[in-house]
Amino acid sequence: MASTVTSDAVKRPGYGQLLRTPGAWSFLLPGFAARQPFAMLTIGIVLLVQHTTGSYGTAGAVAAVTGVSMALFAPQSGKLADRFGQRAVLVPGVLVHAASGAVLIALALADAPLWALFAAAVPTGASVPQVGPMVRARWAARLDGSPLMSTAAAFESVTDEFTFVVGPVLATALCTGVHPAAGLVAEAALTLAGGLLFAAQKRTQPAHGPHAAGAAPAGGERARTSALSVPGVRVLAVAFLGIGSVFGGMQVSLTAFTEEIGNPGVNGLLYGLFAAGNMLAGIAVGAIAWKTGPRRRLIIGYAALTVAASLLWSAHSVALLGALGLVVGLSIAPALISGYTLVDSLVPASSRTEAFTWLTGAVALGQAAAVTVAGRLADGYGSAAGFLVPLAGTALALTTLVALRSRLTARPASRTVARGVGHRVPVAVD
Template sequence: MASTVTTEQAAKAPAPSRPGYGQLLRTRGAWTFLLPGFAARQPFAMLTISIVLLVQHTTGSYGAAGAAAAVTGTSMALSAPWSGRLADRYGQRAVLVPGVLVHTVSALSLTALALAHAPLWALFAAAVPTGASVPQVGPMVRARWGVRLQDSPLMTTAAAFESVTDELTFVVGPLLATALCTAVTPSAGLVTEAALTLVGGLLFAARRSTQPAVTARSGHARVEHASALRVPGVRVLVVTFLGIGSVFGGMQVSLAAFTESIGEPGLNGVLYGVFAAGNMISGVVCGAIAWKVTPERRLLVGYAGLALASSALWTAHSALPLAGLGLLVGMCIAPALITGYTLVEALVPAGARTEAFTWLTGAVALGQAAAVTVAGQLEDRLWGGAGFLVPMAGTLLALATLLALRSRLSAPPRNLTVARGVGHREPVAVD
């Protein structure tokens, strides 16, 4: 009888709550870094289009405008991992405060030089520090979620939430920058970007209670800081995210060229909006699911879907099928991004996670910059829409790497240590 009562009570017991967005946003202290973090990351999506519109207005050349934007993007991609590494080593505030100050001064200098019709080399000289000093707020927010949630099932939800936030940023930012540059003055976009970076970055840096702790180190010991790139799984993820960057870059160029070739250039924004909407929708859904499949398998399946969908883009000969394929590609990107960021939590020691996140962010930016260049050449030399071959090639190469090295995505044993100073040891993954 006792066992019967127990069974009945178990049947009436409430099911465990699923890790949803409501539960995530009720995490103690979350809003204290989410709101300033959203303001501080908004300029990230405004920078490229603001530079293009300003430099094109002052020089009359899209080539010069694209070159200045490319210098900025490459500088950002190369410096982002070192910014993350410094944040892990010395604290986010120690990197953010000087970073936003340098970025503000550099962006305003670039604006002044462009308005003064300075030579292109001078614009490049200002573009380098402008890109190098872009604050890596997205990775820093993800690192703060890791502190708050530890090994909670909500980590996947947090990764999805951040993916949706990133996508929203890349929808709102360019629209805001374009409106300012066209309705106010061509310099308004870059000036606003600098102001938002300064105010949002300083407010975010001020939330010291939520930032990851810096590991105490002896003042007399030489400290060897282990890079997140030493973790084999992170290197696999970097290649994976380069492929994702090729999709973003290839889509931007190829959609514009395709709509121009069919005589409907106004459809460019609509088609890219469909692509972005697919990303946002799948990101929201992905974060609301209580997954039972391992992250490694989710990444393999999701990335295979992304490669398959990207491989079909070049076959579209009209706007409607291209919109459908773009929606499908967008829906495949978010699960891959979310799962990749989730894997970092298991693969990388807490003291190197901000750096790991910035390696992935930088890989997307670098893949995007390379894809824009190659896709542009294909569009000029072949046919309208030939640039869609770039996302296909990028994702297929990344998928092949992922399949060959998938074993490296398994979480390493936590009892391995590396000496970081006299009497100080910390877990770390090794080759």
């Protein structure tokens, strides 16, 4: 008698199965080292420039220029990686980043004028290696069509959040305990070493150019268009701008709050609770066998994030703010992971790296804007006003998501099918 059996491994994909993917560790370990600087750059610039100028405003402005530059250039880096290969983009990119970072350090220590710091900050941000999106693209190439893709997206979210816990702590310890420039020096060194090691893993590099799966549609037409031309990617970019507003708004407003209560040392604890919530939720999302699709999970998760963010401004105690920060963190991961999971079904393989970098860039842009706006609000009206930035950012993004949710529908795999195939459920016949 004929029968069809679905294995538990497919029903319930887990982290163990994911990490047994052939070749995974060859890009995960160097990729982890290469992405650490992503979280060290902003805090390293702030601490160095504040030390040399005595102004948090100037330090924040230089860091914001770096963030905006990265957000604008990251998608172009992703597009080039899809076309010419990750190695071809990554090797010159890490060399430029290390050199421009060294110039920025030298200018800051030499008390150079602000315009010179801005000039050095632009290439420093523009050349930040997009290792996270490149790792996600490698997972997508390895797991194409597998239910493990959602697990991989969760794993990457946890890795990113762990990076944002370890990176700032390491940079701060180096800047305060060794030398004000030590954080940026370590950032440049890790970028160079990790980036070159990651680029050397040629076996796991996704196919690129005309050889990439999905590079040409049915009928042989070549379409070399931007991933941003896909309506769903534009909607996700708006959603990720809102997530960036949470990261930026929380960083500034938590710092302002702890200074207002005269206990700045508790800032690390509060931000740690926020980051821990994100990590815990990311682990859980990857371990659960979901019965609902990523689009619905994205909208539900984003609604929860908006509600949690709307309460931050009203917290007036460390305990309450810590609890709310934990809830906000728990709400971010489901939305973030669902968004990254949707990319695999929205764009062809030939545009995946670019699509991932648009989303990463949107987070960076939202964070840079939030840092600037929340900083001004906190200076003028207190930390409670700064917490309004995450509320506004997530509310606007949620409205966009709900209104344009139909654009997050997966692209059809193909319109050319054999006659009589795919419209009838096969049955077993004795």
